[in-house]
Amino acid sequence: xxxxxxxxxxxxxxxxxxxxxxxxxxxxxxxxxxxxxxxxxxxxxxxxxxxxxxxxxxxxxxxxxxxxxxxxxxxxxxxxxxxxxxxxxxxxxxxxxxxxxxxxxxxxxxxxxxxxxxxxxxxxxxxxxxxxxxxxxxxxxxxxxxxxxxxxxxxxxxxxxxxxxxxxxxxxxxxxxxxxxxxxxxxxxxxxxxxxxxxxxxxxxxxxxxxxxxxxxxxxxxxxxxxxxxxxxxxxxxxxxxxxxxxxxxxxxxxxxxxxxxxxxxxxxxxxxxxxxxxxxxxxxxxxxxxxxxxxxxxxxxxxxxxxxxxxxxxxxxxxxxxxxxxxxxxxxxxxxxxxxxxxxxxxxxxxxxxxxxxxxxxxxxxxxxxxxxxxxxxxxxxxxxxxxxxxxxxxxxxxxxxxxxxxxxxxxxxxxxxxxxxxxxxxxxxxxxxxxxxxxxxxx
Ligand code: HEM
Numbered sequence: 001x002x003x004x005x006x007x008x009x010x011x012x013x014x015x016x017x018x019x020x021x022x023x024x025x026x027x028x029x030x031x032x033x034x035x036x037x038x039x040x041x042x043x044x045x046x047x048x049x050x051x052x053x054x055x056x057x058x059x060x061x062x063x064x065x066x067x068x069x070x071x072x073x074x075x076x077x078x079x080x081x082x083x084x085x086x087x088x089x090x091x092x093x094x095x096x097x098x099x100x101x102x103x104x105x106x107x108x109x110x111x112x113x114x115x116x117x118x119x120x121x122x123x124x125x126x127x128x129x130x131x132x133x134x135x136x137x138x139x140x141x142x143x144x145x146x147x148x149x150x151x152x153x154x155x156x157x158x159x160x161x162x163x164x165x166x167x168x169x170x171x172x173x174x175x176x177x178x179x180x181x182x183x184x185x186x187x188x189x190x191x192x193x194x195x196x197x198x199x200x201x202x203x204x205x206x207x208x209x210x211x212x213x214x215x216x217x218x219x220x221x222x223x224x225x226x227x228x229x230x231x232x233x234x235x236x237x238x239x240x241x242x243x244x245x246x247x248x249x250x251x252x253x254x255x256x257x258x259x260x261x262x263x264x265x266x267x268x269x270x271x272x273x274x275x276x277x278x279x280x281x282x283x284x285x286x287x288x289x290x291x292x293x294x295x296x297x298x299x300x301x302x303x304x305x306x307x308x309x310x311x312x313x314x315x316x317x318x319x320x321x322x323x324x325x326x327x328x329x330x331x332x333x334x335x336x337x338x339x340x341x342x343x344x345x346x347x348x349x350x351x352x353x354x355x356x357x358x359x360x361x362x363x364x365x366x367x368x369x370x371x372x373x374x375x376x377x378x379x380x381x382x383x384x385x386x387x388x389x390x391x392x393x394x395x396x397x398x399x400x401x402x403x404x405x406x407x408x409x410x411x412x413x414x415x416x417x418x419x420x421x422x423x424x425x426x427x428x429x430x431x432x433x434x435x436x437x438x439x440x441x442x443x444x445x
Contacts, residue, residue, distance in 0.1 A: 005180030006193060006200070007213060008053040010435045012067045015196060015215045015363045016052050016181060018172070018330040019065040019124035022162070024154040025131045026219065026359055027121040028111060028429075029146040031077045035445070037145035038078060042444030044141035048134070051436055064125040064134040068439070069217045069431035074118030078443060082208040084198070088367035089216055089430045098396030100376045103425040105396065109221060111150030112427030118149075120219065120431055122361075128153065152221060154332035154359040166224040166333055166356050167253070167389075167422070170263030170278065174285050174313065176326050187286030189315075191326050195370075196363050203365045210442040213435035218327075218371035220360035220428035222390070226338050229253075229422040231346040236416055238408055240271060252416075255407045256388040258309025267303040267310075270409055288316035304406030306385025311378050325378075327362040327370045334359045357423070367430055390423050398424075 006016075013019055031037050050065040070078070072090050088096060094113060097103045111117060121138060123131045131153075139146070156162050165171045176191040177184035179201070184190050194202025199212030237248035251271065254260040260269070262278035267287040269277060277283055289303055289310060290296045296317060303310055305317075314322065335356025342349050364370025379387035380394040385404030393400035399420045408414045434443060 006052075006178075006197070007435075008056070009051045010437050011052045011197065011213050012069075012215075012433050012436070013050040013052045013055040013065055014067045014122055014124075014217075014330050014361070015328065015433060016178060017055055018328075019050070019055065019067065019122065021065065021124035022126055022156040023128050023131055024122060024124040024332045024359070025128075025135065026152045026154065027123065027135060027148065028117045028150040028152075029119055029121065030116045030149045031074060031118045031146055033145040034077050034079065036143060038443065038445040040142050040145065042440050045138065046436065046439050046444065048138065049436055049439065064123055064130045066124075066134060066138070067122040067433060068119065069122070069433040070119040070443075071117055071429050071431055073115060075432065077118050080443065082211070084211055084432060085205040085207050086216055086367055086430075088372055089432060093218070093427070093429045096372055097427075099394070100372055101425065102375070102380050102392030102394040102396055103427065104398050107223075107424055108427035109150060112221070112429055114149075116149040117429050118146075120217075120429075128155075152334055152359055154334045157333055158337065164261065165358055166226050166335070166338075167229055167257075168261045169253075169257050169259060170261065171331075172329070173259070173263050174309070175328050178328075185281050185285055186283065187288070189313075189321070189323075189326070191323060195324075195326055195365055196328055198365050200365075205366065210438045211432075211434070212438075214438060215363045215365060215433050216367050216370070217431040217433045218360075218362045218364070218367055218428065219431060220362075220371075221334070221357065221426040222360050223355055223357040223424040223426050225348045225420075225422050225424065226356065227342045227346045227348055228420060230343075232418065232420075232422070238410070240410065243271075251409075252407060255304050255307060255409070258303055258307030265303075265309070266307065270302050289314070290316045300406030300412035301409055304385070304404060304412075306388055306391075306402075306404035306406060308379075308387050308389040311384070311387040311391070312374050314378075325369055325373045327364050327374065329360070329362055331358050331360040331362075333357070355426075357426070360428070363433070388418050388422075392421065392425075 048066045054060045125131045177188045192202025193200040198214050233249040233253045238251045260273040262275040264274040264278035362371040379391045386402040402418045403415045406412045407416045
């Protein structure tokens with residue numbers, strides 16, 4: 001799938017294809033000795049950083065893939081004064097907290113709310129032991145120049161849930177194809193590389209030359225209230241007479257997400273799951289919400305307007321097709337499986353060691369056109385219904401009822417009110433993931 005158009009040995013590997021391992025540690029750090037840190041970056045750390053090219057072939061994959069990104073505070077600490085041309089990055093995610101993202105500040109992890117996060121190492125491997133060994137190696141190389149500010153251990157879910165997020169839905173199916181890099185699958189939108197990589201075709205912002213082939217990484221720790229979500233589906237199960245009660249609960253969940261748990265798109269199979277379709281990459285993304293004989297602006301019999309998938313990428317619902325607001329997602333679940341006690345009570349435990357959710361990662365060249373746009377102007381927007389998965393009232397208030405129509409295919413005008421948030425933001429930060437040459441020539445001394 002590679003092409004000579006992009007310098008794949010220079011672009012960090014997580015951006016275009018994701019490191020795709022079963023364990024991924026997000027190690028957020030504070031730089032306490034900038035000169036020492038910079039002196040170790042080129043010869044010490046750079047050889048450990050995994051470029052895209054290394055992930056493309058099985059035989060060049062490292063045991064532990066490593067990527068590195070900096071917050072604005074981190075770049076400032078390194079005495080990098082150039083303006084990267086992104087106000088959201090420059091101001092930090094905390095600046096977006098309530099009014100743009102709709103987060104409740106009180107739910108934020110203190111590290112994200114504070115000022116100590118200068119950067120993040122992303123360490124991905126098959127085992128936590130491998131990840132920890134690489135982290136020790138990095139810390140030894142950095143020789144006390146950083147301290148841990150916070151860390152989050154991501155892990156794929158076990159057994160047949162592998163690849164599924166904690167609500168049970170297959171994830172990682174619909175990322176955009178990148179012009180000159182990936183061959184699009186049927187239905188996959190093809191987007192200019194400049195939407196994800198600074199300084200490439202499609203990026204129109206003026207940037208310092210060294211920022212080319214870097215990308216902004218929006219990180220979010222999104223807690224998922226799984227027992228509450230499951231209870232909501234059971235309590236509000238639809239009433240298709242051909243389905244069992246369990247299947248009617250599954251149907252409601254699928255319509256809130258826009259895909260079945262298998263990954264089959266609701267737009268193509270609105271009332272029954274189709275695992276064969278779900279598993280077929282030639283078909284599982286080949287839809288755009290339009291159907292002959294149906295009015296795209298009123299038809300919710302196929303997929304509800306508010307479905308998470310449709311909210312975050314309306315496809316043919318926008319004409320001309322939107323080419324401005326896209327992200328590449330590379331997140332991984334974190335936290336343990338739901339316990340029997342939580343299942344029995346239908347309530348998420350308050351024990352911090354049982355918190356679970358999505359370590360959400362989105363890459364884009366413009367945060368206000370990428371992640372922040374999708375959250376604020378699409379997911380949180382009541383027009384066509386607030387996203388039942390990630391939508392908030394956009395004002396930082398908890399559990400504000402959302403009232404989307406379209407969830408019941410038998411009566412698309414029926415409103416099913418959702419009284420609580422199933423996803424709770426625990427905060428995050430915006431980072432810049434520089435090219436390998438920028439690490440070598442600009443960040444290192
Ligand atoms: C797609 C779950 C947060 C943007 C999906 C899919 C699932 C999912 C299951 C379908 C799989 C796929 O098509 O790849 C979740 C969960 C979240 C979450 C459980 C929170 C815990 C977010 C956030 C954003 C987002 C915060 C951006 C603001 C998207 C986009 C797609 C997607 C753009 C693909 C849409 C398309 O191209 O059709 N998500 N998501 N998601 N999600 Fe999320």
